[in-house]
Amino acid sequence: MARTPVLAAGGIVLRREAPPRFAIVRLRKRNEWVLPKGKLDDGETPRDAAEREVLEETGHDVEVHEFLGTLVYDSGGRSKVVHYWRMDAGGKPVRALMSDIREVDWLPLDEALDRLSRGYERVFLENVGPIALQAAANAERERRTRLRVAAAERRRAQPAEQEPAAGAPVIAGARAADPAPVRPAVTPEYAAADAGEVAGREHVVEVTAPEAPPSSAREIAPIAAVVQPTPRKNLIERVRDWLRRAA
Structure with missing residues (x-):
């Protein structure tokens, strides 16, 4: 009789740097470098579990974006099904790492692939890592476009400068309260x-003509x-x- 597969969820977590960096975590017991993930709690959706597990294993709040794929492998005689989402991490950690995690590291894609201890996770990240990078770049372009559009709308919303009435003389720097100029002989x-x-x-x-150039309007x-x-x-x-x- 087939055993029920273990359901888990995790994240391909990026931090906005140049180049962008991926989160990998080091397990305390096995001393292995793996992608952040964990089992679903009772009644928990895979997406909610992915966000919770990434927070616990990396210490960072994240924004969860599009679904990237599912990794299935054998673990202790049972199939383990792990769903992954692309995530953006905040700048600083907001909590301590959970007890099962020794440390977290942020690496460019090539270095993260070399550091991962499990071959099936390397193959998975090798396939979905470039997709995550492209999606993050597209999202950043869209964000900058929205900012430019919003700035242009704010400029258009500002009241236009009042133009002088037709035929009225315009003298730079002159004020209505200025006294009449001294007349020459x-x-x-x-x-x-x-x-x-x-x-x-x-x-x-x-x-x-005056002996010296004018000093005021x-x-x-x-x-x-x-x-x-x-x-x-x-x-x-x-x-x-x-x-x-x-x-």
Whole structure:
């Protein structure tokens, strides 16, 4: 009569490093290096058992991801069926190792394969290890994509900067409360006019530039020259004056 197989579960546990590292544990009694795993408790699902056993044997909290495969082998005259999931380990251990485990080590895939004591576990990890690495790389790319999308959405959600009204002058650094700029001196010059000329020719305006470059925004405000007109005689009065001098 065939004996009932032993049901167990474990993890292909990765830690995010460069390169990623796999967890293997050293048994206290047999002094063997094996993949972390353990038997199911009564009423426990294989996935829950895998997460619990990995925590107890490695001391790390883990995130459980996709199912990777099942390893079946003979153990003490009975078949042992072990289901494995890909897992990500946290950065630091959160509890002490269980009494059956002497130590845990984190190794790149090639070194982990060389360290494992049991041939069937080496063959299993040799097949599912690259799958776990590829799945972890894909998950990391998706995580970075989500972060970029979220950052772009946050930027779009920010209110746009208020634009100035159409036609309003824009002066860098100027403030509404700034006092009016100091006006430069303006010197009008007038040409002499006789009776046949039109009084009040165009004025010549000279604007003196500042001796030093502007030190603030208020000094670069537009300069508006103010010309004070010179009083002029009425044209009829000037003709009468000319006739009196000519008499």
